[in-house]
Amino acid sequence: MPYVFKKQIFGFMDLLRFKKMVPKRRRKLAEGSAAPLPETYRVNETAKILHPGFQRAVLVSVKEETADTKTFTFQTERPFYFRAGQYATLGCGVEKSVLSRPYSISSAPEDALKRKVSFTVKKAGFFSGYLFDEAKEGDVFTLGDPSGDFCYEPLKDAKHVVALAGGSGITPFYSMAQAIADGTEDFRLTIFYGANTEKDIIFRSELDKLASEKIRVIYVLSDEEKEGFEHGFIGAELIQKYVSGDFTVMMCGPQAMYAYADGQLAAFSLPLRRVKKEANCVGVRDVKPQTFTLTVHIGFETFSVPADARETVLTAMERAGLRVPAKCRAGGCGFCHSKLVSGKFSLAGADKRRLADAKFGYIHPCCSYPDSDMELIVPKA
Ligand code: FES
Numbered sequence: 001m002p003y004v005f006k007k008q009i010f011g012f013m014d015l016l017r018f019k020k021m022v023p024k025r026r027r028k029l030a031e032g033s034a035a036p037l038p039e040t041y042r043v044n045e046t047a048k049i050l051h052p053g054f055q056r057a058v059l060v061s062v063k064e065e066t067a068d069t070k071t072f073t074f075q076t077e078r079p080f081y082f083r084a085g086q087y088a089t090l091g092c093g094v095e096k097s098v099l100s101r102p103y104s105i106s107s108a109p110e111d112a113l114k115r116k117v118s119f120t121v122k123k124a125g126f127f128s129g130y131l132f133d134e135a136k137e138g139d140v141f142t143l144g145d146p147s148g149d150f151c152y153e154p155l156k157d158a159k160h161v162v163a164l165a166g167g168s169g170i171t172p173f174y175s176m177a178q179a180i181a182d183g184t185e186d187f188r189l190t191i192f193y194g195a196n197t198e199k200d201i202i203f204r205s206e207l208d209k210l211a212s213e214k215i216r217v218i219y220v221l222s223d224e225e226k227e228g229f230e231h232g233f234i235g236a237e238l239i240q241k242y243v244s245g246d247f248t249v250m251m252c253g254p255q256a257m258y259a260y261a262d263g264q265l266a267a268f269s270l271p272l273r274r275v276k277k278e279a280n281c282v283g284v285r286d287v288k289p290q291t292f293t294l295t296v297h298i299g300f301e302t303f304s305v306p307a308d309a310r311e312t313v314l315t316a317m318e319r320a321g322l323r324v325p326a327k328c329r330a331g332g333c334g335f336c337h338s339k340l341v342s343g344k345f346s347l348a349g350a351d352k353r354r355l356a357d358a359k360f361g362y363i364h365p366c367c368s369y370p371d372s373d374m375e376l377i378v379p380k381a
Pocket residue numbers: 325326327328329330331332333334335336337364365366367
């Protein structure tokens with residue numbers, strides 16, 4: 001049976017308007033300027049200045065903090081806008097490899113406006129070891145844009161942040177403390193800072209100088225008992241001794257500290273959103289040595305590179321000197337996201353890919369270990 005249209009007054013008006021639409025558009029087009037559209041807009045130019053992607057950074061000072069920790073300060077080409085708690089990727093060529101690694105920024109956001117940014121690095125792993133032993137003033141590095149969301153969020157977080165820092169995990173909190181002291185950030189910060197011994201404490205005098213109504217540091221030594229320090233590990237009882245009321249927990253340190261802290265924090269029944277953890281870079285896995293071959297397509301080029309089963313796919317590509325995108329190296333940012341054409345892999349920890357990525361065969365090379373020869377399409381860095 002044919003469809004019967006109901007004629008209504010408003011429907012009729014719509015038809016009239018529709019009839020006029022084509023001539024109206026033609027008239028507008030005829031009246032428009034024939035000048036081509038600008039290729040770029042001011043807002044895009046400003047965004048490029050603020051976030052260039054990568055910039056050149058010259059190492060201007062190296063300061064020894066403890067026996068195995070140094071602070072590296074860089075002069076950047078442009079002001080480096082970041083939020084206290086964020087990280088940035090530092091990179092350079094070492095022999096035939098192109099290396100990069102994310103580090104939490106330890107300096108204040110205010111310093112970055114004067115084109116200075118610092119990273120406090122513990123000697124561990126290949127790139128950090130290179131920085132520690134080889135890097136000298138005047139050396140040139142590439143510096144990626146600031147990234148990460150390990151920051152204070154006034155809309156989501158409590159006004160009081162309880163920071164759990166382990167070893168060099170103090171770096172983002174030191175940046176936050178400086179930002180609170182200079183008025184860039186506005187929240188209360190209580191830092192429980194765990195170190196093995198007093199000698200291992202980084203920024204001791206700087207943190208003590210920053211102490212105020214808003215900033216408090218409790219030093220916790222695991223291997224020493226000394227007056228003026230707490231002893232043991234950062235547990236529920238210790239937190240209860242110094243903290244009451246509503247708070248957000250932020251933690252940065254080794255994976256073992258997170259596992260312990262998770263158990264201890266159960267006593268506070270905090271909602272999930274009130275506990276934030278800084279992600280750790282994926283390291284080597286403990287399997288027997290075995291070498292696979294990666295076939296890597298980047299743009300119109302194809303490379304064949306060896307991949308050690310103990311190291312991630314990203315590390316294999318970097319060792320071979322390929323310039324590939326990477327930021328967090330922990331599966332969180334999605335920057336290294338690559339299409340898997342064939343091959344098997346194992347994930348380091350939880351699968352942090354979006355559901356669609358997993359479904360359509362995308363992987364994060366930064367947290368995937370090769371279990372066979374693999375073929376990948378990798379975006380250009
Ligand atoms: S580098 Fe961030 S997900 Fe791989």
